[in-house]
Amino acid sequence: MNTVKYLVGVILPYVVVPVFFAGMGYRLWTWFKSPQPARMTLFPAGGSTFREVLAEALFFPSLFRADRVLWFLAWVFHATLALVFLGHIRVFTGAADRMLQAVGMTPKGLDAMSGLVGGAAGIVLLAIGLLLLLRRATIARVREITGIPDILATLLVVAIIITGDVLRFSEPFDLVQTRIWAASLIAFSPVMPTNGMFLLHLALSQALIMFMPFSKLLHFGGIFFTQTLIKRR
Amino acid sequence: MTNESAMTSTPNNITESLTDDIAKEVINAIKAIDGGPRVLKLYMEMCAKCGTCATQCPVYVGSPETRFNPPLRSDLIRSVYKRHKTASGKLLGTLVGARDFNTADLEKWVQDSYSCTGCRRCATFCPFGIDNSVITRKIRGILDKVGLTPETMKRVVKVSLQTRNTDGASPKAFKAAIAFLEEEMRDEHGIDIKIPIDVVGADYFYVPPSGDVLVNPEATMGLAKVFHVLGMTDKWTMSSTCFDGANYGLFTGSDADMKADNKPYVEEAKRLQTKVMLMGECGHAYRIMKMMMEPGKWWGDLPFTIINCMQWTAEHIAKGRLQFDKSKNSEPVVYHDPCNFGRSCGITEEPRMILQASCADFREMYPNRGENWCCGGGAGLSAMDDILGFRMDISGKKKLEQILASGAKYVAAACSNCKRQLGQLMEHHKTGIAVGGVHDMLSRAILIDGKAGERRQY
Numbered sequence: 001m002n003t004v005k006y007l008v009g010v011i012l013p014y015v016v017v018p019v020f021f022a023g024m025g026y027r028l029w030t031w032f033k034s035p036q037p038a039r040m041t042l043f044p045a046g047g048s049t050f051r052e053v054l055a056e057a058l059f060f061p062s063l064f065r066a067d068r069v070l071w072f073l074a075w076v077f078h079a080t081l082a083l084v085f086l087g088h089i090r091v092f093t094g095a096a097d098r099m100l101q102a103v104g105m106t107p108k109g110l111d112a113m114s115g116l117v118g119g120a121a122g123i124v125l126l127a128i129g130l131l132l133l134l135r136r137a138t139i140a141r142v143r144e145i146t147g148i149p150d151i152l153a154t155l156l157v158v159a160i161i162i163t164g165d166v167l168r169f170s171e172p173f174d175l176v177q178t179r180i181w182a183a184s185l186i187a188f189s190p191v192m193p194t195n196g197m198f199l200l201h202l203a204l205s206q207a208l209i210m211f212m213p214f215s216k217l218l219h220f221g222g223i224f225f226t227q228t229l230i231k232r233r
Numbered sequence: 234m235t236n237e238s239a240m241t242s243t244p245n246n247i248t249e250s251l252t253d254d255i256a257k258e259v260i261n262a263i264k265a266i267d268g269g270p271r272v273l274k275l276y277m278e279m280c281a282k283c284g285t286c287a288t289q290c291p292v293y294v295g296s297p298e299t300r301f302n303p304p305l306r307s308d309l310i311r312s313v314y315k316r317h318k319t320a321s322g323k324l325l326g327t328l329v330g331a332r333d334f335n336t337a338d339l340e341k342w343v344q345d346s347y348s349c350t351g352c353r354r355c356a357t358f359c360p361f362g363i364d365n366s367v368i369t370r371k372i373r374g375i376l377d378k379v380g381l382t383p384e385t386m387k388r389v390v391k392v393s394l395q396t397r398n399t400d401g402a403s404p405k406a407f408k409a410a411i412a413f414l415e416e417e418m419r420d421e422h423g424i425d426i427k428i429p430i431d432v433v434g435a436d437y438f439y440v441p442p443s444g445d446v447l448v449n450p451e452a453t454m455g456l457a458k459v460f461h462v463l464g465m466t467d468k469w470t471m472s473s474t475c476f477d478g479a480n481y482g483l484f485t486g487s488d489a490d491m492k493a494d495n496k497p498y499v500e501e502a503k504r505l506q507t508k509v510m511l512m513g514e515c516g517h518a519y520r521i522m523k524m525m526m527e528p529g530k531w532w533g534d535l536p537f538t539i540i541n542c543m544q545w546t547a548e549h550i551a552k553g554r555l556q557f558d559k560s561k562n563s564e565p566v567v568y569h570d571p572c573n574f575g576r577s578c579g580i581t582e583e584p585r586m587i588l589q590a591s592c593a594d595f596r597e598m599y600p601n602r603g604e605n606w607c608c609g610g611g612a613g614l615s616a617m618d619d620i621l622g623f624r625m626d627i628s629g630k631k632k633l634e635q636i637l638a639s640g641a642k643y644v645a646a647a648c649s650n651c652k653r654q655l656g657q658l659m660e661h662h663k664t665g666i667a668v669g670g671v672h673d674m675l676s677r678a679i680l681i682d683g684k685a686g687e688r689r690q691y
Contacts, residue, residue: 027278035269038529040364042356043579043603056360065604066285066358074283074360141297142284145304147330150282214321215329219361222279225271226362 002192008203009193013185016206023213024221031225053227073135077128080121084164087118091175092182115168122165129158153217156208163201170197252336255379260317260334262375263310267318273371276363277314280304286355286365291607292348295630303355306345307368309338310375343381346372347620350628351484351612352572357604369612374486382485385617390481390490397497398443398477407446407473414450418457422681426461428453428471431505435470438502439542440522441513443477444649445670452514455672458679459546462555469511475501478518479649484613492531495521499532510539514647514670516573524578541574543647543671547583550590557678562592566674567641569598569632569655570605571648579603584647584671591678598635606631608646610654624654625661633658636666643667645674 055061064071089096100110133154136146167173177193184191193199212218266273286303287293293301300306308330315322315331322331349369356364376382382390392401402410411428418426429435437460445452460466475498482491502510512519522539526532549555568588574580581602589595600606609629614620632655636644644659644666646652656668 030267031271031275034271034274036271037269038525040272040356040367041524041577041579042353042362042364043576043581045579056362060360062358062362063283063285063360066289070283070285139284141287141293141302142282144299144302145282145284145287145308147282148327149329152328214319216279216281219279219281222275223361226275226279 005194005199006192008199008206009181010185010190012203012206013190016210020209020213023210024218027213027218028221028225031222049228053224056227057223070135073128073131076124077132080124080128084118084121084125087114087121090114091178094175094179119168122161122168125161126158126165129154129161133158149215153211153215156204156211160201160204160208163197163204167195167197167201255339256334256336258379259336259339259375260313262378263313263334264317266310266314266371272364272367276307276365276368277311278319279361280307280311280363281361283360286359286363289354289358291350291352291354291609291631292628295609295627300341300345301348301627303349303365306349306372307363307365309342309345310368310372339376339379339381342372342376343383346376347383347614347617348623348628349612350572350607350609350614352607353576354572354604354607357576366612370483370486372486373484374488377485377487377490383617383619385619386481386485386613389613389616390485390487390494393477393479393481393494394490397475397494399479399481400443400447400477402443402447402476404473407476410446410450411471414446414454414457417450418454422458424681426457426681427466428457429466429469430471430473432467432470433504434506435468436508437465437469437511437545438505438507438509438537439469439471439511439513440478440498440518441471441476441542442479442515442518442649444479444652445513445515446476448649449652449670449673451673451676452670453672455670455674455676455679456513456542456546458676458681459549459555459672462679462681463549470505470507472501472505478512478515478522480518480521481613481616483517483521491521491525495526496532498522499526499535502535502537507537510537511545512539512541514542514649514672516571516578516648517650519580520573520577541578541580541583543580543583543587546672546675547586550586555590555675556680556683557591557675558680559591559593559678561678562643562674563594564642565594565596565640566592566643566645567596567598567636567639568601568671569608569636569644569646569651570602571646571651572605572607572611574647575601575605576603580647584645587671587675588645591675596639596641598639598641606635608632608648608651608654609658610650613650615650615654615657621657621661625658629654629658633662633664637664641666643669643674645669645671647671 060071060075063074097110101107136142136150181191181193266277282304290301290303293303312330312332313334315329316333321329346369349366351366351369353364353366356362389399393399396402408430411430415426415428439456441453460469478498480491480494482488482494510522512522519541527535527539566588568584570581609624609632614624614628644655646655646668647670652668652670659666659668
């Protein structure tokens with residue numbers, strides 16, 4: 001058991017980070033070097049390339065015009081993910097707390113806010129994750145095109161959300177311990193985390209991060225390429 | 234709802250010995266996507282399978298059958314690409330949606346790729362801008378390489394490459410048709426309105442679809458009248474050897490055929506020392522010239538510019554140089570945005586200007602412009618009568634609803650393919666609605682020599 005804990009908490013982080021950046025970089029590079037004989041412009045073509053592509057990536061206007069329900073689910077899901085991603089900075093370093101305290105927040109207020117926002121985010125993510133799965137199962141046009149990779153990816157994300165929620169809601173989570181662990185990783189003298197649920201959450205998250213450059217989840221980088229190619233002159 | 238499939242001629246002569254060669258050729262063609270073009274490569278790796286495109290596809294909305302679901306069609310080659318060109322596909326196989334090619338699939342390839350109208354609505358609404366028509370064209374291109382293009386399409390390409398027009402008309406037949414049009418115009422207006430042919434040094438070289446000379450010639454007459462009114466009859470010309478911009482290489486997916494079909498037109502424009510290539514009311518012809526050939530520099534830098542005749546006429550209407558008697562077109566008229574003009578080339582306002590100037594009751598259908606529904610005959614399908622049932626009851630279903638809702642008695646479409654599909658659609662469903670072009674309406678209402686002192690529209 002300790003071997004598994006050691007693998008997940010001490011070895012894997014040193015594998016996941018380089019694999020993610022190398023994989024993502026490799027994909028971006030292969031797209032970038034691939035020739036582009038003529039643009040596939042779609043009209044009405046936008047006037048401002050950067051701003052419109054950014055708007056597409058941040059607010060999904062194309063999807064909004066096509067399918068309001070999916071737009072709502074997808075946008076809230078992604079926006080909450082981004083929020084949760086930011087919230088995780090607190091898990092790894094006390095720096096964020098110190099900065100917020102410097103602008104006048106009390107440690108107690110900080111914990112209260114984190115509990116409220118983070119807790120709500122965890123519930124929203126879980127609810128939408130399950131709704132997206134339900135959507136795949138019940139709507140014919142989506143069910144028809146759903147393959148094993150789509151289900152696996154969604155299940156993995158939902159599993160990460162569930163373990164994250166368990167960590168948040170079951171007992172007061174020990175941020176000091178994770179901060180020590182993160183600092184030890186950076187100092188290349190890693191200490192082994194002991195919380196079983198944390199290790200499960202960590203293992204699943206690392207699987208997702210490592211999988212990302214090689215799966216459809218890389219749309220998080222690809223969207224800038226496709227939208228630039230298709231909609232703009 | 235008909236159950237007729239989009240099935241087209243499929244080979245019964247695939248022998249065992251050939252199977253391996255075909256499989257090898259197909260797999261190699263799919264592997265080559267790794268080297269570009271960039272859009273196609275991205276599409277092989279990006280789809281999130283969210284199901285949005287299906288809600289916007291004229292075929293799937295017309296009949297929600299699994300085989301019409303756009304991502305599944307694209308998966309025909311996407312799965313093989315994943316199997317051969319991605320690390321995850323090689324390692325994990327079906328777990329990541331990778332699957333090897335089987336020649337038995339080719340029949341389905343033909344059916345599925347020739348039931349996409351290439352309208353690009355999916356691309357407009359896809360959150361990632363995935364253009365399934367590009368993938369459809371790739372599938373068709375691979376089929377073409379192994380000789381499996383449907384016979385109708387093969388024949389059109391062959392005729393077009395031999396005679397430079399899709400109708401197979403000779404220069405003599407063309408000249409006879411033009412003489413007939415001049416006679417028609419003399420009957421209509423009592424004066425000579427010329428259509429110049431093969432004039433070297435004319436500024437404008439008009440390249441219509443051959444249908445606008447041989448089948449629905451009113452558009453060509455309309456344009457001749459515009460030149461006449463402007464006193465510019467000596468400034469334009471047609472060519473007796475190059476009078477059909479239609480280019481089915483776009484539809485069969487063969488880049489080689491598309492370029493071979495295109496080249497004589499550029500050479501003819503150079504020979505005529507033209508300053509402006511004036512493309513006719515043909516969406517894909519204009520798109521190939523303006524969006525592919527010119528920016529792609531197929532034949533290097535061009536000594537002429539390329540515009541569309543609707544832009545040209547609309548400009549003169551805007552400047553108040555043309556006058557109309559709208560009472561000649563008193564019935565309600567609706568404009569259908571051909572996908573290749575609206576979504577793919579951004580020409581949406583010019584045809585409306587012409588119709589609003591020449592028709593008493595101009596109407597819109599909704600949605601329109603860049604979001605307009607396809608006529609149901611795009612990507613060459615309108616030439617295929619073996620799938621007439623599919624076109625009338627499935628791919629054209631949404632269009633029929635739109636047209637009926639507009640209350641129009643005349644549908645104007647700036648595209649020969651749309652016109653053929655819409656004409657059949659209106660007749661099949663016994664709507665009594667007429668179909669024609671944009672300059673057709675103009676031809677009926679334009680005032681020649683300002684005889685009746687009509688009011689200006691602009």
